[in-house]
Amino acid sequence: MLFEDNNFDINLSMFMPDLGLSRNPNILDPNEGFLRGNMFRNEYVPYKNLTYFKLNPRNEKEKLLYRIMALSFAINDLNLYLDLHPDNKDMFELFKKYVVEKKELSAKYNKTYGPLTVTKDVGTKYDWLNSPWPWDNMGGGMYV
């Protein structure tokens, strides 16, 4: 059916190694959680026989942005869980781990490809306004 032939392979070596935290098997990796639309395995409810699409970043810029978006998604989903379970230490540790990784990768992205937030625009010229904007799909990266 859908997407089975869509090979997804992202080079994980560019990302931070796992810090050896005790991992809850119910929590998905951010890359997979992002594709599914949720980080918690037991809450994933596919529609009919449709599962989820895999994304194929075409270049280094897209790979980096893909990971930043996946981390941003994971942080948001854990954020909602922590709002109701602020004392869950393991979840909070995982949350912090993703926050650190996202911060590092965002800094790298901002430096190489331009700012993702306006206050990161501290280069030699003001380039916050430059396309592509996220709703454009011409001439820009696939994932913006």
Place this chain on the structure above:
Amino acid sequence: MFKYVKHLNYPVNIHKKDLRMAKYLLSQFGGSNSELAAALRYFSQKFNMPDDYGKALLNDIATEELGHCEMIATMVHQLTKDATVKEMEEAGLGGVYTEHGKGTYPTDANGVPFTASYFAVTGDPLADISEDMAAEQKARAIYENLIDLAEDEDVIRVLLFLRQREVIHFNRFKELYEYYQKKGYEKN
């Protein structure tokens, strides 16, 4: 305070013009069960939540929903931007072109403009949160209708993502509802 991040919540990159689908997708931009209704509903209700669990959850889900509005409007924009006036007219979008040109305006799939009467703020946390649970279920059902109508994988993958978010939000609201019921929170 809000801070804009220059990427979507999930990628939208549609290459194929599809006016029929654009018309249907407007439902999730400005319809009664839309992302816009969800964002404004939780944003408005958060001010009267009785404790930090509710304030945090409604605040954070409202923020995410605003990101989903941007995704839906992006889909509509990408599906229509290359259309000619004649094509829009043939797809039943002559009225939309008359009122909005190629602009993206929040209406439902039948062209009815968005209104705040699509959601309630009652001052009663249990009433508000049970509306939120229903809203997530209705939005999930609308996404399933849209997936049934869609033909392009570029569209379907985004709809599957958004549908799953409705499932998660429902679960979070349900948990909050059950907790508030136990706490015995009433109108304040």
